[in-house]
Amino acid sequence: GENVEQHPSTLSVQEGDSAVIKCTYSDSASNYFPWYKQELGKRPQLIIDIRSNVGEKKDQRIAVTLNKTAKHFSLHITETQPEDSAVYFCAASINAGNMLTFGGGTRLMVKP
């Protein structure tokens, strides 16, 4: 089955700096790659996703890039703010709406 690796497991940045989280996946049939944000004690919530027919997608301060050949994708957060502090999970699946395999998560800490 699918295996998703996520790095780093923890990331500490100064407010205003950029943060990058990287994921690799194993199943070349995967074509849907969402990112979820989980604040402390809360549920995971979708923040952005990308499908295999595009290489990059941006939504205000967050962007995701996908390299299908290398089977890796990344989350980029620019101008980080304290409220960006959370655990971020990448995931992969063959079809949107189907079974998601999650990475191990990255705890992002934004220091004011």
Added chain:
Amino acid sequence: DAGVIQSPRHEVTEMGQEVTLRCKPISGHDYLFWYRQTMMRGLELLIYFNNNVPIDDSGMPEDRFSAKMPNASFSTLKIQPSEPRDSAVYFCASSLAGSTGELFFGEGSRLTVL
């Protein structure tokens, strides 16, 4: 819609007791997932259903775990007998095939087995 509703939010029980977690998916969603979250293992998929039918239960740790979905608006995850290593947050999530693909999570059930 109120979103995915899970109960109980917190459960503390003793080893050997039966635990039943409940989930009501978003109305109209045809996929339902049960995930377990721990510090050590992250978010693990236990089982998922499509149109009330179990599709993949390979993530269910052992026979002590069972899940049912008797109708489109209700699912249960049962642990019998429970063990301390089952302590975790159990999330239920639902989605709609052919839509954006977003998985909507419930608030989770935090289980502590003493």
